[in-house]
Amino acid sequence: MPNAVPKPTIHLINGFMNENGGSEQEALHLARLLRDRSDLTLWSPSARCSPELARRHGIRRIGLGAGHRPNGGTFVFVGSHWRNKLWPYLTRAPQRLIYVFNTFHPKLLSLTATHPSMLRWPRTEYVFISEFQRKLLGVDGEVQPSPIDIVQFSPAPQQRPTDGRPVVGRLSRDTLDKHDLDDIALYRAWAGEGAEIRLQGATALRAATGETLANAPAIHILPEGALPAVSFLHSLDVFYYRTGAHVETFGRVVLEAMACALPVVCHRRGGYAEWIRHGENGFLFDSTDEARGLVSTLLNDRALREAVGKQARRTVEAIYSDEALRSRADFYLRGAR
Structure with a gap:
């Protein structure tokens, strides 16, 4: 029997600070899309990572020790970036580097577009969540609508009463x-x-x-x-x-x-x-x-x-x-x- 093809390694990185935050929900929905087809790990670089989110979704805090940071594979940053952190210098460079860019702040483009040469990271690939955003920023990239669970968000099981206030x-x-x-x-x-x-x-x-x-x-x-x-x-x-x-x-x-x-x-x-x-x-x-x-x-x-x-x-x-x-x-x- 031939050996099974190994799943690609993907590290998905977000602050995961606010259970109700749009960026956090976007990262979690993306994780659900990728989980069955990849070796996926969720990471938070923030000391303010929500303990409840971490417990519920198996999110790991990024640290400096071996095994406590993303290593190789594909790095996917969702509403987060690596700048002013030491851990990227201690880990194996990713094969691909993807930023899901869910903000309008042009400053973050300059922070994420280039990297110190000693990192030897690949070219940044951007994913924008609307054509509206991509055009305003004026940067090439993939456009994908932010993922939504339409099984969870579905019409109410019964109609609202007709005799009450709308x-x-x-x-x-x-x-x-x-x-x-x-x-x-x-x-x-x-x-x-x-x-x-x-x-x-x-x-x-x-x-x-x-x-x-x-x-x-x-x-x-x-x-x-x-x-x-x-x-x-x-x-x-x-x-x-x-x-x-x-x-x-x-x-x-x-x-x-x-x-x-x-x-x-x-x-x-x-x-x-x-x-x-x-x-x-x-x-x-x-x-x-x-x-x-x-x-x-x-x-x-x-x-x-x-x-x-x-x-x-x-x-x-x-x-x-x-x-x-x-x-x-x-x-x-x-x-x-």
Whole structure:
């Protein structure tokens, strides 16, 4: 019997600091794509690595001792980089060096594009999570949408009741740059039209605006991670999304909402906009007035919400079909040893 071909060695590196962080979730989903087809190890270079994530997923802390650092194979950095670390000088160089670049910060391009000659690392290969991001950075590379588990993020098992208030909501990391302060007036307006507003990951918004939202009984503000993302999305009828200073290179949460068959109403600025066909599988807006009108229309038209939500789900199923996922995984396995 011929010897089995050994699986390629892949070291996937991320800070793994925040259980609810998009970068961490992206790394874990990528790990699921690669695990069965490679000898995969998850690594964190950070002292702030989440103990719970490390326990649950077998993540190893990078150290200086033998066996405590990536060694050969393919290095895949997801939202992380190696600079100002000693361990790369003590390990065998990778055959391939891949950066999943899920940020807009041009400074990180210069940090990752070149390496000290004594490292003898190969040329950096970039994976961008949207064409929007790649064009803004002006760098060649692979474009792959951030992976999403569409089995986990799926339509609610039963329809929401028709006799209650329709619910508008959004989900994000709990930082002020994830919010646009102009949205406060929209939340109050939609609540005034009879909707319930649920904002998870918005305590920073409440803190920044004092009593502005505190006395609105139909507006509910939850801290980040208060409910599992799927459970929270299943409680909504309309998903609304706009950020402030933060620019979404992809916007995983928007695609997760679409996977749950929700109609999404989103600011046009972001990588997620590439997948939204306005009026068919979601809605895009440029101004606050446009956002208000679009959501108000959906609040008063259940049939429209359902029709657009079904198209949103079909879109996500096509993006994350088994064939599409296998093709994306092939990129990481190419030429690996």
